[in-house]
Amino acid sequence: MEACNDYYYATRDPIGRDGDFTTAPEISQMFGELVGAALADCWVRVERPGDSIYVELGPGRGTLAADALRVLRSAGFAGAVHFVETSPVLRALQAERVPDAQWHGAIEDLPAAPLLLVANEFFDALPIRQFANGIERRVEVIGDGLAFDRDGEIVEQSPAREEAVSAIATCVVRCGGVALVIDYGHERSAPGDTLQAVKGHRYVPTLIDAGEQDLTSHVDFEALGRAATEAGAKVTSVVTQGDWLNRLGIGARAASLASANPGRIPELEKAVDRLCHEEQMGQLFKVMAIHSPEWPVPAGFES
C-alpha cells in the first residue's frame, strides 16, 4: 500500500473532476475558511503566540491552505507555513498557491513551534495492515496479477497512522498547538475490511492496476485518539463533518457569500449539501482535534 501510494502521488495530480477523486476544499472555499477560523480562534484564545506556525499534512493542490491562511492572516496570524508532502507534482501545485511555504518529507522534520495543523484526507492514504482471523493477510504475486493469501474476519491496524499521530501529539505537548484531523472513517474501532481503491471517481477492485489508482482505507479514530493520548496530548470527541461545519457556521458563511453575489446561490447551496448532508460527505467524514493540555478545546466539538 505504501509503495503503491508513493508511486501514485509522485506521478500525478489525482484531485478534481479530471482526476480520480474530489476533496472537501476543492468543493468550496467555505471548507478551508472554516478550518482557518477554527485554528484562528484557538490561537487568539491562547493570546496569539508569535512563533506559531501553520502546518498542513498532505496539502494536495494547496487550496485548503490558501483558504485557511486568508482567514488566519486576517486574524493577525503572521507565522510561517510548513507543508509535509512527498509528491513533487503536488509540491509544485502547492507552490503556486502558497509560494512562501516550506516543505518537509516527514512530520518529525517540522520545526519546534506551536502548531496550527490540519490534515484533510491524509491519514486514509497511509498504509494499513490487515489480519484475517488473527493472521496477517498478505498480497501475493500470482501469474501476472496480485491476490490476497487468505480470507476471514478482517481486522485492520495502521502503525504508520499511529506513528504520525504520536509525532503530532509529541509536538503539541512540547510546544503547544492544535491539530485538526478530518477524514472518512469510524469513531470506534471495529472489525471490517475497509481497503478501497478509486479511479476516475469510481470504486475499482483493490489489487488491479497497482500504483495507478487511489488506495485508501477508513480511518479508525479511536486508534488515533489512543495514540495521541498515550503521547500526553488531549483529544476531543469525534464529530461528523456535517455537525462540525454547521457548528462552525457554514450556514452564515454561505449566506454572507450569497448576499455579496446572488448569482452564486445555487452553487453555494450545492456545496453546503455536498459537504454536510448525511448521504454525501456529512456523516461518513469525521473530525477530531488533538491539542496541547495548555490549549483550549477548539470550536465545533461537544465539550
Ligand code: SAH
Ligand atoms: N489534503 C488535500 C489532499 C488529500 S490527498 C485535500 O484535501 O485536497 C492526500 C495528500 O497526502 C496528497 O497531497 C499526497 O501527496 C499526500 N501524501 C500521501 N502520502 C503521504 C506521505 N506518506 N507523506 C506525506 N504526504 C503524503
